[in-house]
Structure formats: structure tokens, C-alpha cells
Amino acid sequence: MHPETHLALHHARAAELRAEADGHRLAAEAKQPYDLRTRLGWTLIEVGLRLATPRPALNP
Template identity: 85%
Template sequence: MHPDTHLALHHARAADLRAEADAYRLAAEAKRPYDIRNRLGWTLIEVGLRLTTPKPALVH
């Protein structure tokens, strides 16, 4: 493949990847309000699991 052709394809692919990354960032920012719900939910699950797990017996 001619170097100029290879370079042109590289630039086109890089532009496509940048556009995909921008679209992903915009989609991720739109979902941010639910992020706090997810963290709170997983924290409540973790606390519940800690409360239901029996503590090991202390042996002296």
C-alpha cells in the first residue's frame, strides 16, 4: 500500500474513533443521575450482607 494512502486511511479511522468516543462520553453524561442510585444500591446491598453474615466466634 502506498504510504499516502495508508496515512489517509489512518486519519479517517482516527476521526471515526474520536467521533465514537465523543458519542460515548455524551451518552455516559446523560446517564449520570442514575450513577448515584447504583452506588447507593450497591452500598445498601453490602451493608445488608455484612449484617446477615454471622460473626466468627472468638476463642480465647
Template identity: 80%
Template sequence: MHPEIHLALHHARAAELRDQAEAHRLAAKHQRDLRTRLGWTLVEVGLRLATPRPALAP
């Protein structure tokens, strides 16, 4: 294989890998955001369940 062809293939593959890495980073960030919101929601629900309700006055 000629060196120029090999270099062109290398550059093309490197560009594909960079695109895939960027897509993966964006997907991972979205999952972290969702996981964080869900976690805090569960903490809030747990605190509401653990807090005793005030007694009703007769």
C-alpha cells in the first residue's frame, strides 16, 4: 500500500473515531443529568416519607 493512501485512511478513521467519541460524551452527559435529577427526587421522596406528620388538633 502506498504511504499516501495509508495516511489518508488513517486520517479518515481518526475523524470517525473523534465523531463517535463526541457522540458518546454527549450521551453520557445526558445520562448523568437524568441520573442526578432522579437521585435528588428519590432523596426528596425519602425525606417526605421519613418526616412524621404533625398531629391533628381535636
């Protein structure tokens, strides 16, 4: 393959990869509020399970 052709293909592929990375980055930024809601939901579930689980009796 001619070096200039190889370089042109390399630049085209690099541009595609950058565009794909930008797309993933934008998707991750848009998803952040759901991450907070998910963490809050799991925290509430954990608290609920702790409240629902009977405590062991203390032996005096």
C-alpha cells in the first residue's frame, strides 16, 4: 500500500474513533442523573432491609 494512502486511511479511522468516543462521552454525561437515582434507590433498599431484619437478642 502506498504510504500516503495508508496515512489517509489512518486519519479517517482516527476521526471515526474520536467521533465514537465523543458519542460515548455525551451518553455518559446524559446518564449521570440516573446514576444518582440508582444509588439513592439501592441505599433506600439497604436501609429498608436493615429495618426489616430482626436484631439478635442480647444475652445479659
